[in-house]
Amino acid sequence: MAEARIPLPSIRRFPSYLRILMQSREMGVKNISATQLASELGLTSIQVRKDLASSGIEGKPKIGFSVEELIVAITHSLGWDNSTEALIVGAGNLGSAIAAYNGFSAYGLKIVAVFDKDPRKIGTRIGGLEVLPVDTINQYIKSNRVTIAVIAVPANQAQATADMLVKCGIRGIWNFAPKNLKVPEDVVMQRTDLAASFAVLSVMLRRKYREETECNEENDVF
């Protein structure tokens, strides 16, 4: 039960720890300090110690944390020790990229099928998978007991796609469509909103420029 209490901000950082720990293990490093991890990730070492404590692993004074123990504990906390199968709806640019992206397998995410409704896409191959007709998705989900789906369809088809997936038994949805979707309470929804990220980048960049311009103007006065 302990892991149910790990706060989501720590969960979000776990993959970054995992990445560094795996790189360290590859290089033959046995132990690592909270300070080293903090410096790699631009965090405070207090934050790192809190995050790692929530995984159940304790560091030893002057030795640090066992790289191997941390990898096992964090992987387990994330549930990434058991590979999770997911399917993708939408074989457009984004869906194809996700299907072909080889970065997910390290996180226990296995894309097992890609669906589309466009007859020109059905039968083509993406990342080793054949694009299947979307009207066979119910049967696929039932036969293969897939519980996670990635939505990569255009915004105006996203809600209908989510409704259909929930009806077919999907329990976790990762939504890349630029649209807020409504799902029943017992379905977990994660959204990756590229527009929101770009909004923050644009605004931060303009604020920085303006600050600098204002500083320069002030300097001109003196």
Add this chain to the structure above:
Amino acid sequence: MAEARIPLPSIRRFPSYLRILMQSREMGVKNISATQLASELGLTSIQVRKDLASSGIEGKPKIGFSVEELIVAITHSLGWDNSTEALIVGAGNLGSAIAAYNGFSAYGLKIVAVFDKDPRKIGTRIGGLEVLPVDTINQYIKSNRVTIAVIAVPANQAQATADMLVKCGIRGIWNFAPKNLKVPEDVVMQRTDLAASFAVLSVMLRRKYREETECNEENDVF
């Protein structure tokens, strides 16, 4: 200066408001209430009113907000009324998807060039753009005054890429590589970390399942 004080969480929600407002405008809707927006986005109407107030637009009792005024104000707050040019480094699956993704143009983001170091990719076309050799990037940035770059290279090349971009004068970096990057303080960095998103989805899904199993077990006792 008012917009400098708009909090980032509001900024993150602005593109979602914009999306609904633009759809409403297409359908000929002139005015919209905070309650309608809240219901579309799954937010409280108090939150919506706060967010919209920060854009400088006030609603009128019984009429609501002018759709057109809100579109103009939000677009301006985001700086999306002037198209921003960006280049992409990395013409792999993710870089290609971003280059070809037609959803960005609505947000004033124009991808103007794609760079890669792989000779097999150079000269091919992605989303209407020719892939250029990465060793010409300095000249390109200087000649075209591009200030934003998207990093879509493998993790082990990401820091070197960021260093190179900063040296060439890039001021805003959107990092899709699964790696935490260090940049000087005057450079704005936005990260889209797909692994972190999937971490949250996996953990939330496992917690839901477990809660239900536990509930069922409790029910069995009675």
